[in-house]
Amino acid sequence: MKKQKVSDAVIHRLPRYYRYLDELHNKGVVRISSNSLGQKMDITASQIRQDLSCFGEFGQQGYGYNVAELRSEIGHILGIDSGYRLIVVGAGHLGHALLQNFDFQKVGFQVDTAFDVSPALIGTKIHDVTIRPMEELEHYVEEYHPNVAVLTVPQSVAQPLADRLIALGVKGFWNFTNVELSTQTKGVFFEDIHFVDTLLTLSYRISRPEELY
């Protein structure tokens, strides 16, 4: 097992490994070789073995990998079993959609509560999650220390809001506001979801289909 900084490229492949292994697991597949997993995922067997070697030895010569075991090992690496708790800040359509449809539990997150400014929403529940007034946000975070905040608020308030939450100890931001957030504080991470970027990538590709042959 190499002990080196894990590259971004590897980190971004981990969730994909997890998805495929989870699917295989659900289908009842017991073992898989790097070769056949690579074929399914359209990557080389070498890459899979190289990637995994950053974290340990999970296979067995002549056999391959036990699907259930590798799945749970990667889940562990990703922190799925860490019992992280999160709050949703902004319960508009997008926040609502996430609360209603996204399976937080499946990736090990517990949704503590949600916040919104709209009086009409405050006090209501979405998918068993209570919506609280924005005024209670800081007090709540101070008291319950959620690990992650989901930001589905207007762009303009995103950075100041993040700053306040960082000061209160929030470590991760799942940021849907299309601004890139940043901080000086070490150990705080942002995952900025740029819908615009992905649609533009698609636009680029359909504009030049010939370039890909």
Add this chain to the structure above:
Amino acid sequence: MKKQKVSDAVIHRLPRYYRYLDELHNKGVVRISSNSLGQKMDITASQIRQDLSCFGEFGQQGYGYNVAELRSEIGHILGIDSGYRLIVVGAGHLGHALLQNFDFQKVGFQVDTAFDVSPALIGTKIHDVTIRPMEELEHYVEEYHPNVAVLTVPQSVAQPLADRLIALGVKGFWNFTNVELSTQTKGVFFEDIHFVDTLLTLSYRISRPEELY
């Protein structure tokens, strides 16, 4: 100007360039050097110049780049001025959120219409977009030939739905269903939005903050 296949790494940086240039443009900034843009974006000036050189020569020695011009050049490369039209398939919470909040027009897309199975939604409008019954989907696509379909439908129907739409000439899929779509048909592209993956990446990072120093 090099004439070579443009790498994925470059393609994925283009929308980000566009975002930054758009912001500078809105702020009234007239010119910028690769150096100062690089500082803002936290990448090297070399990389910016190298990336741009895939598409042409947009700068001027001793001056840098004209913001408005470079912005519109990159917009053009991304296909923003192609007049693409799209349809939204599935008007649940997520589809609703996109229709309501996402500025399609800003990236050059026109939303033609939306489809849903729910009788309660059919005939209503969200943000000026009419929701039609799913039964009309194929006939509609056949007649109006939208370029892109946004898929905010249940996972299970995503691939068969995509197959039907591909057969009718849809070229791009902005896919929010968390399954990886694929096709044999050349010139068709998928942009799969994996919410799960990004949340897991965040989970990974807050689990090992020390690895990043």
Add this chain to the structure above:
DNA sequence: TAGATTGTTAATCGATTAACAATC
């Protein structure tokens, strides 16, 4: 045991960065 497949080292390939002549 023989065959299969790992983990790891070495080779290759590609992407990023540095350097600099060209020139506005």
Add this chain to the structure above:
DNA sequence: TAGATTGTTAATCGATTAACAATC
């Protein structure tokens, strides 16, 4: 003109792939 900054070529760095000894 002198200074600034490009576009591009060359150097470096890192990531991917290939190869293979170890071994289940």
